[in-house]
Amino acid sequence: MYQLDFNKPIHVHFIGIGGISMSGLAEILLKENFKITGSDAKSSDIIDNLISMGAIVNIGQSADNITDDIELVVYTAAVHEDNPEFAECIRRNIPMLTRAQLLGQIMNNYKYSIAVSGTHGKTTTTSMLSQIFMEADTNPTISVGGILDSIGGNVRVGQSDYFVTEACEYTNSYHSLFPYISIILNVDADHLDFFSGIDEIIESFHTFATNLTDDGHLVIYGDMDCLSRVTDGINCDIVTFGMSDNNRYYPTDIEADENGHMNYTLVVDGNKQERVHLNIGGTHNVTNSLAAIAAADILGIDRKYSLAGLSCFGGAHRRFELKGTLGNVTVIDDYAHHPTEIKATLTTATHTPHNELWVVFQPHTYTRTKALFEEFADALKGFDHVIVIDIYAAREKDTGLIHAKDLAERIKELGTDARYFSSFTAVENYLLKNCKKNDLLITMGAGDVYLIGEELLGK
16 A cells, blocks of 8 residues: 655645545645645535645546646545546556545554544534644644534644544445544444445444554443444453443533533543533533543543533534524524434424424435435424425435435324425425424535525525
């Protein structure tokens, strides 16, 4: 495998440079004086930012983009052998790394690297840790899978031994990472277009955990049924967190304030500690914050910085993000695209002042929608009104085996007001006519459903 040397900057080309993770890695290398080129299917604000920093980006992918001076090519899991640039790199015998392999090599340059994994909550927990590190003035390098206001984007290049990033299980990409601290927030059935089922997913997380050396630290959700399977045979320090008192870190005296933000008393090894005040809602964010505190404690960061960072962290973009109000209707956007995440968002919404609760849900990928069909219906039936729009294909093609209207009909069978619309305009017109004063409207999904809320607020 090609080994990158920060002391010898070279010309690196990114196939799919506009992705949230790829762009972050490109920015890190730019600031380390590497020459960066790349390509993507369409332009974006992220690409414009990279260009302003000195990257050369082609819109559209072509073999002509692979020039003689390129010394390394980085590509994502979405790029296959039929991609013209990929094929040209193979023909020219140019060294290639996956996005995850590059991330792993970048991480190796930092003494205190933290990888945040889990089926849900990676972006939020990474952002929480980032906020703590910023409060402690550790000058960290950060790569997060969302936009974080405190760092002005999705990446920050620091000048210290601290590095924090998300670690995604899809295609086992996180197996290329060898951090000092690994965080496992949860293990759930997802990405079933790649994994055969939950057993293979558990085994994947176990492999990720074994990447830690004996002097490393595993921070893991201790209330999982599969805890022993994930940690079996691991010799490093294991720190558990969760809602029960069986864990080293757990909360007590949990309450939500008038804004739905969560507060609790921290308990560590059975001893009550400080009161923790979060600036976001949801019980799931209580456990996310416990993981962040535990990791910061391992690094010797003064607890006061953890408390300060968590109290000012208002959430990453697209994570129960307040978009605005429209005629006294509050509009929220949320990235939830798995039944577990939908239930967590619903719980957060119930603690947020509202009259009736609306959700516009955009299913993400045909595989996930079909595999978890009943789970999606069960999670969404808790809203007062559900609007389902067409499935966002992402990396997949329509198999014809599942349709968004099937999900809407199933939710209606379960007793909840639900309907399907085939266009954003139709959804917007319906909401303008039917949402009432003090209702709460959530646009939900990992695709482009957020555009509906933005269009409504622009009217």
